[in-house]
Amino acid sequence: MDIIKRITLLLAVIAMLTGVVALTGPTSGQTAGEAAPIFVTEIPAGYREWRFISVAHEEGNLNSFASVLGNDIAVRAYREGKLPFPDGAIIAALHYRFVPSAENNKAFGRDQSFVAGAPTNVQFMVKDSKKYAATGGWGFGHFNSDGKPVDDSFMKTCFPCHQKVKERDLVFTRYAP
Amino acid sequence: MDIIKRITLLLAVIAMLTGVVALTGPTSGQTAGEAAPIFVTEIPAGYREWRFISVAHEEGNLNSFASVLGNDIAVRAYREGKLPFPDGAIIAALHYRFVPSAENNKAFGRDQSFVAGAPTNVQFMVKDSKKYAATGGWGFGHFNSDGKPVDDSFMKTCFPCHQKVKERDLVFTRYAP
Numbered sequence: 001m002d003i004i005k006r007i008t009l010l011l012a013v014i015a016m017l018t019g020v021v022a023l024t025g026p027t028s029g030q031t032a033g034e035a036a037p038i039f040v041t042e043i044p045a046g047y048r049e050w051r052f053i054s055v056a057h058e059e060g061n062l063n064s065f066a067s068v069l070g071n072d073i074a075v076r077a078y079r080e081g082k083l084p085f086p087d088g089a090i091i092a093a094l095h096y097r098f099v100p101s102a103e104n105n106k107a108f109g110r111d112q113s114f115v116a117g118a119p120t121n122v123q124f125m126v127k128d129s130k131k132y133a134a135t136g137g138w139g140f141g142h143f144n145s146d147g148k149p150v151d152d153s154f155m156k157t158c159f160p161c162h163q164k165v166k167e168r169d170l171v172f173t174r175y176a177p
Numbered sequence: 178m179d180i181i182k183r184i185t186l187l188l189a190v191i192a193m194l195t196g197v198v199a200l201t202g203p204t205s206g207q208t209a210g211e212a213a214p215i216f217v218t219e220i221p222a223g224y225r226e227w228r229f230i231s232v233a234h235e236e237g238n239l240n241s242f243a244s245v246l247g248n249d250i251a252v253r254a255y256r257e258g259k260l261p262f263p264d265g266a267i268i269a270a271l272h273y274r275f276v277p278s279a280e281n282n283k284a285f286g287r288d289q290s291f292v293a294g295a296p297t298n299v300q301f302m303v304k305d306s307k308k309y310a311a312t313g314g315w316g317f318g319h320f321n322s323d324g325k326p327v328d329d330s331f332m333k334t335c336f337p338c339h340q341k342v343k344e345r346d347l348v349f350t351r352y353a354p
Contacts, residue, residue, distance in 0.1 A: 052225070052271075055232045055242050056278070059289040065232050067244065067353070094229075096353055101233070104349060107341045112236040116353040164284045172281060176244070176273055176293040 035134035039155045040124050040141025044071070047092040047122070051075045054176035057098060065096045065116045068173045074127075084137065084169040089127040091171065095120045119145045125162075125171065135159040136170050212311035216332045217303050217318025221248070224269040224299070228252045231353035234275060242273045242293045245350045251304075261314065261346040266304040268348065272297045296322045302339075302348065312336040313347050 050069035058064045070078065074089035097117030104113035124141035126132070132139040140158035142150045149155075162170040227246035235241045247255065251266035274294030281290035301318035303309070309316040317335035319327045326332075339347040 049228055052227075052229050052244055052246060054293045055244050055273070056281075056293075057234060057242075057275075057291040058285075059291070060287065062289065065234075067229055067232050069229060094353070096232070098234075103342065104233075107338055107349070108235075110237065112239065114234040114236070115351070116231045116233075119354050161284055165280065172284070174292070176271070177296050 037135045037156060037159060038132055038139060039149070039152060040126050040139045041149050043122070043141070043143055043147065044090050044092070044124055044126065047071070047090070047124070048094075050090075050092060052176070053078060053091065054173050056173065063098045064120065065098045065114075067094045067096075067116075068092065069094065078175040085127045085171070087127050087129055087137075091125045091173070093123040093173070095122065121145060136163070136166075138162070138170055214312045214333060214336060215309055215316060216326070216329060217301050217316045218326050220299070220318070220320055220324065221267050221269070221301055221303065224248070224267070224301070225271075227267075227269060229353070230255060230268065231350050233350065240275045241297065242275045242291075244271045244273075244293075245269065246271065255352040262304045262348070264304050264306055264314075268302045268350070270300040270350070272299065298322060313340065313343075315339070315347055 047069060050071050053068040053070045053075065056066040056068070058066070069092045071088075071090045073086055074091050076082075077085045077089055096119050098114055099117035100111065101113040101115040104115065105111045121142060121144045123143075124139075126139040126141065127137055128139060129137035136159065138159075140155055140162075142155065142158075144150065159170075162172070165172055224246060227248050230245040230247045230252065233243040233245070235243070246269045248265075248267045250263055251268050253259075254262045254266055273296050275291055276294035277288065278290040278292040281292065282288045298319060298321045300320075301316075303316040303318065304314055305316060306314040313336065315336075317332055317339075319332065319335075321327065336347075339349070342349055
């Protein structure tokens with residue numbers, strides 16, 4: 001991968017996780033005969049009721065909190081250590097701003113507490129090995145806090161990054177016991 | 178509150194949230210005629226299946242991630258903005274070490290990612306206005322990762338700290354949308 005592609009990918013990941021979709025640069029092109037990736041264009045119903053998988057925090061430009069939730073199929077697969085995830089599994093990453101909590105700090109008597117601020121975006125990975133065959137069996141989705149999906153040029157950056165954890169079926173998040 | 182009590186309380190809070198229960202200092206004494214506080218001595222069943230309320234991070238000695246979950250009664254009250262919480266509401270705070278993720282950092286190409294490490298403890302607030310009348314209607318519980326509750330002298334520090342958010346029925350955590 002040349003340096004321009006590397007930078008483009010990094011910017012795309014940052015934009016994706018911050019909910020700032022300002023990417024207009026080149027993305028890896030579609031070559032002849034390659035299946036077109038398909039993205040998740042509707043927010044899966046009821047995801048806010050799903051079970052807890054784990055939490056994460058990104059520093060720097062992202063400055064985000066993530067809470068990762070899963071539907072029954074995803075959570076069962078996680079608990080059973082089942083890979084690849086079966087069709088029907090859906091993983092949701094709810095992103096919020098990472099903000100200091102003045103009231104918690106006051107209770108602690110020191111500045112040390114951070115809580116979830118405004119929601120920024122929700123991302124989904126939907127497993128359907130036929131529909132999303134071009135992207136490892138996973139459909140990727142990203143919806144900003146206004147509920148709108150982001151454009152395809154942006155979405156094309158998901159799969160290349162998630163391929164870095166191919167041995168875990170493209171899923172970065174590990175289950176927190 | 179004098180300085181010794183302040184320091185004792187601060188140490189107790191730190192110990193509570195880190196799961197390190199080393200507190201042996203004085204705690205606020207029981208005066209004649211005051212009802213004895215009662216603590217939660219058994220882990221509420223099924224809490225790992227509950228719905229997501231919010232996340233938090235404490236820096237410094239705590240170095241913790243918290244995922245806060247609620248049973249149906251608690252989550253409904255949160256969503257409806259109902260205060261005080263009704264009897265039967267239970268809130269769980271699952272604590273983990275706050276650790277860097279080498280594999281996420283590798284994917285990002287920079288050191289910025291933190292994930293849930295080893296679980297340290299789970300804390301509960303159980304609403305029962307009669308049983309826990311002496312502590313604002315809430316029973317407090319703290320179970321280290323071995324599943325064992327901590328001793329009463331330690332548990333006596335919960336209520337005084339939570340009283341700092343009396344206007345929110347002693348609950349620090351706000352609901353993340």
